[in-house]
Amino acid sequence: MKLMKIAVDAMGGDNAPRTVVEGVELARNEYSDLEFNLYGNEKEIRKFLKNESRINIIHTDEKIDMNDEPVRAVRQKKNASMVLAAKAVKEGQADAVFSCGNTGALLTAGLLIVGRIKGISRPGLLSTLPMISKAQGAFNLLDSGANAENKAEHLYQYAILGKYYAQKIRGIENPRIGLLNNGTEEHKGSKTTQEAYQLLKADKELNFVGNVESNAILKDVADVVVADGFTGNAVLKAIEGTASATLHLLKDSIMNSGLKGKLGALLLKSTFGELKNKMNQSQYGGAVLLGVKAPVVKAHGSSDSETVYYTLKQIHKMLEEKMIPDLVAYFEEEAIKKVDNLEE
Amino acid sequence: MKLMKIAVDAMGGDNAPRTVVEGVELARNEYSDLEFNLYGNEKEIRKFLKNESRINIIHTDEKIDMNDEPVRAVRQKKNASMVLAAKAVKEGQADAVFSCGNTGALLTAGLLIVGRIKGISRPGLLSTLPMISKAQGAFNLLDSGANAENKAEHLYQYAILGKYYAQKIRGIENPRIGLLNNGTEEHKGSKTTQEAYQLLKADKELNFVGNVESNAILKDVADVVVADGFTGNAVLKAIEGTASATLHLLKDSIMNSGLKGKLGALLLKSTFGELKNKMNQSQYGGAVLLGVKAPVVKAHGSSDSETVYYTLKQIHKMLEEKMIPDLVAYFEEEAIKKVDNLEE
Numbered sequence: 001m002k003l004m005k006i007a008v009d010a011m012g013g014d015n016a017p018r019t020v021v022e023g024v025e026l027a028r029n030e031y032s033d034l035e036f037n038l039y040g041n042e043k044e045i046r047k048f049l050k051n052e053s054r055i056n057i058i059h060t061d062e063k064i065d066m067n068d069e070p071v072r073a074v075r076q077k078k079n080a081s082m083v084l085a086a087k088a089v090k091e092g093q094a095d096a097v098f099s100c101g102n103t104g105a106l107l108t109a110g111l112l113i114v115g116r117i118k119g120i121s122r123p124g125l126l127s128t129l130p131m132i133s134k135a136q137g138a139f140n141l142l143d144s145g146a147n148a149e150n151k152a153e154h155l156y157q158y159a160i161l162g163k164y165y166a167q168k169i170r171g172i173e174n175p176r177i178g179l180l181n182n183g184t185e186e187h188k189g190s191k192t193t194q195e196a197y198q199l200l201k202a203d204k205e206l207n208f209v210g211n212v213e214s215n216a217i218l219k220d221v222a223d224v225v226v227a228d229g230f231t232g233n234a235v236l237k238a239i240e241g242t243a244s245a246t247l248h249l250l251k252d253s254i255m256n257s258g259l260k261g262k263l264g265a266l267l268l269k270s271t272f273g274e275l276k277n278k279m280n281q282s283q284y285g286g287a288v289l290l291g292v293k294a295p296v297v298k299a300h301g302s303s304d305s306e307t308v309y310y311t312l313k314q315i316h317k318m319l320e321e322k323m324i325p326d327l328v329a330y331f332e333e334e335a336i337k338k339v340d341n342l343e344e
Numbered sequence: 345m346k347l348m349k350i351a352v353d354a355m356g357g358d359n360a361p362r363t364v365v366e367g368v369e370l371a372r373n374e375y376s377d378l379e380f381n382l383y384g385n386e387k388e389i390r391k392f393l394k395n396e397s398r399i400n401i402i403h404t405d406e407k408i409d410m411n412d413e414p415v416r417a418v419r420q421k422k423n424a425s426m427v428l429a430a431k432a433v434k435e436g437q438a439d440a441v442f443s444c445g446n447t448g449a450l451l452t453a454g455l456l457i458v459g460r461i462k463g464i465s466r467p468g469l470l471s472t473l474p475m476i477s478k479a480q481g482a483f484n485l486l487d488s489g490a491n492a493e494n495k496a497e498h499l500y501q502y503a504i505l506g507k508y509y510a511q512k513i514r515g516i517e518n519p520r521i522g523l524l525n526n527g528t529e530e531h532k533g534s535k536t537t538q539e540a541y542q543l544l545k546a547d548k549e550l551n552f553v554g555n556v557e558s559n560a561i562l563k564d565v566a567d568v569v570v571a572d573g574f575t576g577n578a579v580l581k582a583i584e585g586t587a588s589a590t591l592h593l594l595k596d597s598i599m600n601s602g603l604k605g606k607l608g609a610l611l612l613k614s615t616f617g618e619l620k621n622k623m624n625q626s627q628y629g630g631a632v633l634l635g636v637k638a639p640v641v642k643a644h645g646s647s648d649s650e651t652v653y654y655t656l657k658q659i660h661k662m663l664e665e666k667m668i669p670d671l672v673a674y675f676e677e678e679a680i681k682k683v684d685n686l687e688e
Binding site for chain 1: 476477478489492493524526532533534535537557558559560562563573574575577578579581582583584585586587588589590591592593594596597598601604605607608609610611612614615618619622623
């Protein structure tokens, strides 16, 4: 059996390398076809590592901090754990990159080191969000923040990338694709969304369900929501921020409500647990930079070992399903079609 | 005492004219300096009107429906209740327009009939949102959806408009102005936000606090948040949608949790009430189209009479504080400064 290898930035995140090492061990125990390269401070890593089977440590003293300016950090810190992990993929020594570190730096490393798939203009960040409604499940939002500006053509490519992800990783046969817009009618939106609407509508291979608004996406209107990176990022943070703020407010309010309130909270413990579970995103794994030549996946800086495990599980699925090779083939074919069309 | 007159679209909204008429009567009883013109079906209005004092009914059979295409509806339905209300302001018969009807149509009527203030390029819609955090109070977001595209210069004007609103209506002496962006650092964002940042920073009259992200705005980082209309609209709907979905989910979960859960909910009744109150926006009034020659204010289609009352109270404050004449004077002065600068 050929092992698949994940390059892990062991030093990224608030609780690195502990939670990273613990999560890696959980995934290694679960998947016998996975092997790991851990980049980071060997001594620190060894503090937490229980069993070295299928785990290699590549020592480096350098790391990228959360506050580093992304492009400069990736260019200048040539031996940072994150940079070495990305280089391993570029040089064929690993199949995917994982980090809980500086998001901007990981996006930069993905673009500059791992590199774009031929035919993709602007790789986008895919996030998975729970539907905060009766509906079970989740939806994918992309671009959720890799770009500050996007053209209609990029949005169209996000639909393809998101479709592959939803099919292969989430097992949705014919994912519904929605275009994030400021109204549901066809003519609505900016010039960019109006153009994107027409591109999406024209592709008969896509299950395009039209425009979707940012309050409706929580209610099971689409499996994949396509947006420019600026708006996608704003919507992602607004949803996460509001959900978390509401729960905090509820908690504070209960804490200040005296004995009666505390008793009530005790009786509602399972209800609150259910709500919290529903909003918990960790089971869906991390955010994926789609459109580059290998899985480049980011988990929250505050990830616990369970979240690290789920994210490695997500990467395992991407590798197992050969999602990236399929995407590469798709965009190659599209390029050939374009040339054929020109020659006709 | 000179009465101030509000032109009311009595037929707009899900429960019109009942809730509109009831809300108008509440406001009339409260403010002795207010008079109202109610545009709509006289027979329908009279069904709910208890006392005609300072309330005039102007009968019309025509009205704009929620599903009407805004621009076409305003142009073709010349006798619609909303159009007549806007015309009354244009012709000096009333001082402000109020409607719970079709938002797009009201924005169109505001722009085409009431008309822009000289010097304002693109009027923007100002919404007031509660801070979902320990912080008391609220923040203003504009443009929350009047435009699908905006330039940096428009964003700068929104800062001025929002500042006047926060000062005069909310009584905040030196409102903190934040620019909605995808990161807090100065260089972050799209070309538009980068340019807007510099315009805002250069104006020493503004209390510009820099970039703010859509999760932070709930936590008391700014009194006025400036955004392009596309992003502002997406963020507004994401926040409202998530807050409402979370509360619904909690309610559903409690309803399905058996006797224990119901008892717990009973004990937590005041806590839930507090949370709901905190998220209730009706006390802040409606959304205001800022940059036109009179207050043009929209309340939710589902507004109850109390929300209508609060929105009329908000309009009363705008008129009492002479907010619009002050804005007109400001932009006139700015225009003179520009000419002076050119002549120098």
